[in-house]
Amino acid sequence: MRWLICLGALLLSAVSVQAQAALAALGQRPDPARLEPYQETITREEFERLLRTLYAPQGGWEPFIRLAADQASILVDSRRGDAGRMVLRFARSEEPTRPPRFWRDSGTARLAGLANEKWNPLRPLAGRRIALDPGHLGGRWAQMEERWFRIGDSAPVCEGDLTLAVAAHLAPRLEALGAEVLWVRATTEPRTPERPETLAAAARETLMGRGVARPPADYAGYEDPRKEESVRWEAERFFYRLAEIRARATRVNARLHPDLVLCIHFNAEAWGDPAKPDFVPRNHLHLLVNGNYGPGEVRADDVRLEMLVRLLQRVHEEELPLAETLATAMARATGLPPYEYTDDRARRVPFSTYVWARNLLANRLYECPVAYLEPYVMNSAEVFARVQAGDYEGEREIAGRKRPSIVREYADAVATGLAEYFAPAPTP
Numbered sequence: 001m002r003w004l005i006c007l008g009a010l011l012l013s014a015v016s017v018q019a020q021a022a023l024a025a026l027g028q029r030p031d032p033a034r035l036e037p038y039q040e041t042i043t044r045e046e047f048e049r050l051l052r053t054l055y056a057p058q059g060g061w062e063p064f065i066r067l068a069a070d071q072a073s074i075l076v077d078s079r080r081g082d083a084g085r086m087v088l089r090f091a092r093s094e095e096p097t098r099p100p101r102f103w104r105d106s107g108t109a110r111l112a113g114l115a116n117e118k119w120n121p122l123r124p125l126a127g128r129r130i131a132l133d134p135g136h137l138g139g140r141w142a143q144m145e146e147r148w149f150r151i152g153d154s155a156p157v158c159e160g161d162l163t164l165a166v167a168a169h170l171a172p173r174l175e176a177l178g179a180e181v182l183w184v185r186a187t188t189e190p191r192t193p194e195r196p197e198t199l200a201a202a203a204r205e206t207l208m209g210r211g212v213a214r215p216p217a218d219y220a221g222y223e224d225p226r227k228e229e230s231v232r233w234e235a236e237r238f239f240y241r242l243a244e245i246r247a248r249a250t251r252v253n254a255r256l257h258p259d260l261v262l263c264i265h266f267n268a269e270a271w272g273d274p275a276k277p278d279f280v281p282r283n284h285l286h287l288l289v290n291g292n293y294g295p296g297e298v299r300a301d302d303v304r305l306e307m308l309v310r311l312l313q314r315v316h317e318e319e320l321p322l323a324e325t326l327a328t329a330m331a332r333a334t335g336l337p338p339y340e341y342t343d344d345r346a347r348r349v350p351f352s353t354y355v356w357a358r359n360l361l362a363n364r365l366y367e368c369p370v371a372y373l374e375p376y377v378m379n380s381a382e383v384f385a386r387v388q389a390g391d392y393e394g395e396r397e398i399a400g401r402k403r404p405s406i407v408r409e410y411a412d413a414v415a416t417g418l419a420e421y422f423a424p425a426p427t428p
């Protein structure tokens with residue numbers, strides 16, 4: 001059974017490693033020279049500390065990343081055995097180095113903003129390039145991507161449309177605060193040119209690799225017991241989950257070059273049949289930063305390289321405090337308690353309440369700080385009632401309390417958190 005639907009879905013990318021190819025599903029063989037620009041940009045001490053505490057605290061990386069006093073021997077092409085290794089030389093001093101990266105940290109971005117306009121406390125985001133990534137697709141794809149349910153003739157609860165509605169409110173708020181807003185997606189149409197039909201062969205191969213000898217071509221609805229063994233179901237997942245996020249990553253890394261990406265999601269717990277969804281009494285909030293790669297994940301050549309690019313770029317130096325500040329603002333606005341993971345997919349960031357480290361496809365592939373937001377449980381009675389109330393100005397009484405519309409509350413909280421994060425530190 002799926003547990004946290006929104007998150008469990010994205011995990012597939014990380015764990016369904018094609019054993020023989022040593023690549024993640026739909027992953028590309030990485031460029032063996034990918035890490036060369038990072039020679040002598042990190043000390044051994046920092047490299048090892050980040051691996052052990054944030055990126056791969058469960059271990060399992062040691063056969064692939066061999067540490068010596070002044071260098072690491074990193075397997076970049078496991079097909080070639082030891083001939084597929086590269087040497088990453090460590091920096092000899094703690095002197096700060098500037099690892100190659102397209103994004104600017106908050107200090108650099110602040111200087112860029114100040115160069116263009118005098119510091120204005122009403123425009124604390126001046127100089128920031130912020131990309132909005134409303135999660136999922138919604139629209140005509142919502143039922144296929146299993147981000148849709150309804151009760152009787154209620155308005156459908158559709159995550160991909162809700163995230164777009166939040167982004168539509170968030171963009172003008174961020175622009176008013178001075179930011180340049182970029183869109184990873186702005187409509188319900190996919191970024192990927194792939195479709196389930198074009199991915200059927202890859203899906204069939206994956207199913208057979210998983211031991212399904214004769215996968216059925218199709219499935220007959222939610223109740224079909226062989227649904228998850230069918231080529232269509234697997235090909236649909238390849239389309240909306242893997243190919244789509246990979247296409248968004250290409251847009252972020254090759255075109256948009258933002259200083260940070262906001263991955264906007266609503267959470268849910270397993271609801272079963274979308275026509276008769278189960279409700280849960282819980283409602284909660286958490287944010288994710290990239291990290292906690294499992295032993296099965298660091299085995300894949302592409303996943304390991306993608307992890308190391310993030311480590312060497314020191315993405316965490318921006319990502320962790322950003323997530324912490326956003327979480328504080330979102331908790332204040334929503335009053336939601338923190339979510340608690342009960343398995344090892346995610347690990348709580350030390351000293352944090354709401355922020356967990358987890359390897360998701362989007363926060364691994366986007367080569368810049370990512371704030372991955374997971375407020376509200378859509379199949380709780382309270383959130384369902386708020387979604388039914390739709391979008392509105394001001395406040396209305398819903399489920400016994402006066403509140404703003406759920407998408408405006410979300411957008412306001414994120415804008416407030418970003419303004420607080422980028423405001424200059426008070427002078428002593």
Ligand SMILES: [Zn+2]
Nearest residue numbers: 006135265266
């Ligand atoms: Zn989601």
